[in-house]
Structure formats: structure tokens, C-alpha cells
Amino acid sequence: MRQFIRKNIWAVAPVVFVLVALVLLGSPLSSSKVQETPAEDDNLIVVGVAQVGSESVWRSAHTQSIQDAFTRENGYMLIFDNARQKQANQIKAIRSFISQQVDYIVLSPIEESGWDTVLQEAKDAGIPVILIDRKVSVDDDSLYASWVGSDFVCEGQDAGYWLEDYMKKQGREDDEVNIVVLKGTKGASATIGRTRGFNEVAKVQRNWNILQQGLYFLIFVIILQQVDGEFTTAKGKEEMARLLDQYEDIDVVVSQNDDMTFGALEAIREAGKTAGVNGDITVISFDAVDAGVELVRNGEINIDVQCNPDQGKYVEQIIQDMEAGKEIEKAYYVPERVYTQENVGEEENVTEGISG
Ligand code: GYE
Secondary structure, eight states, X not given: OHHHHHHHHHHHHHHHHHHHHHHHHOOTTTXXXXXXXXXXXXGSEEEEEEXXXXXXXXXXXXXXXXXXXSOTTTTEEEEEEEXXXXXXXXXXXXXXXHHTTOSEEXXXXXXXXXXHXXXXXXXXXXXXXXXXXXXXXXXXXXXXXXXXXXXXXXXXXXXXXHHHHHHHHTTOTTSEEEEEEEEOSTTOHHHHHHHHHHHHHHHHHHTTOOGGGTOTTOOOEEEEEEEEXXXXXXXXXXXXXXXXXXXXXXXXXXESSHHHXXXXXXHHHHTTOOBSTTSSBEEEEEEOOHHHHHHHHTTSSXXXXXXXXXXXXXXXXXXXXXXXXXXXXXXXXXXXXXXXXXXXXXXXXXXXXOBO
């Protein structure tokens, strides 16, 4: 009998142990305590963000502003995806946000085209999409709720008007001016807008100069050469080196972001030339990240057109407004300024807040 009991105690011991453990820990069979999300998570707004990548200093600041805005303390659960410069990755991220049934999707689209299908899928799932930074070109505008970003055309125009003015001030308005343009990612709103804005101003100058037609008395000549620098320092350097090799006499480089400018400046140095205020080549840049503004201060960059990366808080405000059932605008522009050597020390004179 004793032997029987000893034998059977060992047989039932694991079962008893499991039962005791279940009672002590709370049984997953009888209640849902195990792995349950903390109660307060139920109230968090879940936001899936599809970011372009981390190609530039500007992009890092942009990502930071998003992460600062969508914190737990502010009431959010942020699911952040870095697409590493591939539209296919962004589309995949959006589909995963849809299957996770997030409350909002925030998309910084790498390029403008190719979004109709996936944004329709988000719409069908009832998930509002808010665009940040760049835009999409879709047949149906109702595929996104709103957009927050920069006026890229205006940035390009600012660069063009500055150059026109600079040439006049230097008494060089009658000179031939050879310009090269380092363009950003193909098909991206920043590239399209900055190019369009600058070309608008340049085109007017071109009217004075149709050199090929032999009108030599029309004296202000702009020769534009535009190449892709993909918004990276490495590509900016490579393209600038190639251009310096190809063209003896480059007067101006328009570089569509600071990272490409940093590369271009290296290439200029390596070619034995000088850049900036007292240099051989006038340098126009975009973004105005801290290191860019520093180069304006020391004269290596002539003008840096600011692109404001601090956009997360505005998207967060849009979501709050949507939650409160308020009307929202289709587009919001962030405040921006232009840095030149003359004004670089001055306080920011931009107004806070966005304009619709
Ligand atoms: O200028 C560049 C970045 O879309 C405004 O993308 C953005 C641009 C920015 O990589 O540095």
C-alpha cells in the first residue's frame, strides 16, 4: 500500500504542481490575465508611421520630431517603419499597419506616384492616412485626410530670386552664369518642387539669353546642367566631381539638400577650387540643418533655404482634431526661413504654427 501511494504521488505530482501554479499565478485557462496588455494601453491611439529612410541629417531630425510627438505620455502607441529608400517597403509597411488595424497611418512618401492601390486599401479598411513631408499624386484626393510639409516650389523660388539679386548686387547681372544643379531623389516632391521653383526664376533669365540662336547682345546667360544626387553626401560628391571634370567654368552649384552640399564642397576642394562667399563657386543649399547653417556662417555656403523638419507635432495636432471631430484642412505648410551670411546671426523671425 505504502509503495502504491509513493508510486502514485510521483505520478500525480506534476499535475498537482501545475494546478498550484495556476492558482497562484492566475490560470490562463480560466482568465485572460497572462500577457494581457495593461489596461491603459486600450486608450492609446495607435499610429503606424511609414518613413522614407535615413538618407540625410534632415531625415534624422524629421524622424526625431515624429518620435517626440507620438509618445505614450501623449497617449500614443507608435509603430515606426524605416523603408530604407524603397517604395516597396513603404507599401509593405502600410499593408502591415492595415492588418494590425492601427487607428491612423502617417506616410512620408518617397516619391509622388504609385500610391493609389495601397491607399485605397487603407481607405477600405477605414484607416485615415495623413501625409507628412512629401506628397502623393493620386487620382482621388479622398485617399488621404491631410498633408503637412514644406512649400518646396517656394523654396526653389527663394533660391532663384536670391541668385538674381546676388548677381545684381555684385554688378554681374550682365555676366554669363554657368549653373549646375544637384537634384534629390527622383520623383520626390522635394526634388520636383525645388526644381520647378528655381527653374521658374531661371527661365525668365533665359529669355534674355538665347545664346544658341546667336543673339550675343543678350548677355545674361544661364547654362543649366541638372544631375541626380539622391540627397546623399556620397552621391553629391560623386556627381559634383564629375561635373567639375566636365565643365571648366562652373559659377554656381544649386544643391537640393545639405548632405549633397557637404559632398559637393569636398569635391570642389579636391578639384583645387574654392566655394562660397569669396570663392570660385557660389553655393546654394537647402534644408539648413545645423551643420549647414554653420557653413553659411563661415561663408562656405552662400545661402541655405530652410526646410523645417519639425513636423511631428503638427500631425499630432491633426490627429487630435480628428479625434475631436473637428474640420481639418487638406494641406498645412510649416514655417520656414532663408539663411544668408547677412542674416545668419538674427533670431528666427518666422511665426510659429502652420498655415492651411
Ligand atoms: O530636403 C532631404 C531629405 O523630403 C524635404 O528629403 C525632404 C528632403 C530633404 O532627404 O534632406
